[in-house]
Amino acid sequence: GNVVIRKPARPGREKAPMAALQGHLDMVCEKNEGTAHNFDTDPIELVLDGDWAKANGTTLGADNGVGVAAALAVMESTDVAHGPLEFVFTIDEESGLTGASEFPNGLLKSKYFLNLDGEEEGALCIGCAGGLNTVARRPVAFQPAGPGEALRLRVTGLQGGHSGLDINKGRGNALRILGQVLQALLDGGAAAIADLQGGSKRNAIPREAAAVIVVESAAVARVHALLAEWQSALRSDLGSFDPGLRLSAESTARPERVMNPDDARAVIDILAAQHHGVIAMSPDVPGLVQTSTNLAIVLTRADEVEIETSQRSPILASKLAAGRMVTTVFTQAGFRCQHSGGYPGWKPNPKSELLDVV
Secondary structure: OOEEEEEOOOOOOOOOOOEEEEEEOOOOOOEOOOOOOOOOOOOOOEEEEOOEEEEOOEOOOHHHHHHHHHHHHHHHOOOOOOOOEEEEEEOOOOOOOHHHHOOOOOOOOOOEEEEOOOOOOOOOOOOEOEEEEEEEEEEOOEEEOOOOEEEEEEEEOOOOEEOOOOOOOOOOOHHHHHHHHHHHHHHOOOEEEEEEEEOOOOOEEOOOEEEEEEEOHHHHHHHHHHHHHHHHHHHHHHHHHOOOOEEEEEEOOOOOEEEOHHHHHHHHHHHHHOOOEEEEEOOOOOOOEEEEEEEEEEEEOOOEEEEEEEEEEOOHHHHHHHHHHHHHHHHHOOOEEEEEEEEOOEOOOOOOHHHHHO
8 A cells, every 4th residue: 555656856956866755644533522424434524714724523634644745745846956756655654654664675766765744843853763562471379368458559640751752851650659669568568469550551651550458457557657658758759850649548349369478579579670761861962862661551460460661762772672671670570571562763863964954
């Protein structure tokens, strides 16, 4: 489904290096509740609002429609003084980058490649981090819950954010915080852990996390006091980066089983110790994160705990090294790891000839 079109240079520009203009053909298909629309068969219903073209109850398709339109304008132009050009239109960007990842090697002849899918008018994107997902799983044994009360501990109020754009903003990670608090509870010997849940997407800094614990009735007040102490300390640590942190505990249905203490300790320790955040900054672009990792999701399943992370870097070796670092830490705690979803990046070159021309 990809399309490549070539156009010869305008007279006098035949010796210019060939350049490719690229955009993607698909869109995010979303509609408002109550809107009757079938994206497979129905055309977008345009609504003109002054100088703006909008859609009636659906997404418009302008995601990269504007980039494709810009390329088509150059393609049909008879007066733009361009060199030889290739126009590249790829499919399925939204749900997997399939058109790009399965594009055949050797087809394009261009020296320069301009992607027209920018998100900010007047801004140039000169680099991109590649990504890697690292998922860790560890078997855990369960035993009958002892006497006491069940509490659901919650970490809430954090800002979260995008694991690429916001990883260097000092925001709290709900999984890390939950691990630290539970470490303190286990150190006091007052709690057994029944369940851990937190985070929602691999590319999002987790805003919320929760644990179900069983404690002796006499220790409930101590749990609330410990949460208050940790909330104060962590708020001081996060400061204005993430001022809304809240730690709470509420009564919940008593679970039938809790994790074996050794297994629970291994899982909690890894949440508290696994690296999250910036690993390296760019030596070429001031303020730009070069390599990072995101501690993203924790799930308790029937007989195992699963923790999902993602690593980013525009440099392949650095991305893989970050994945190995995370894997090494997981392995030492008895987790087995699997990598998936890798995609390449490219390192920014502020001294690019093309950048100077643009």
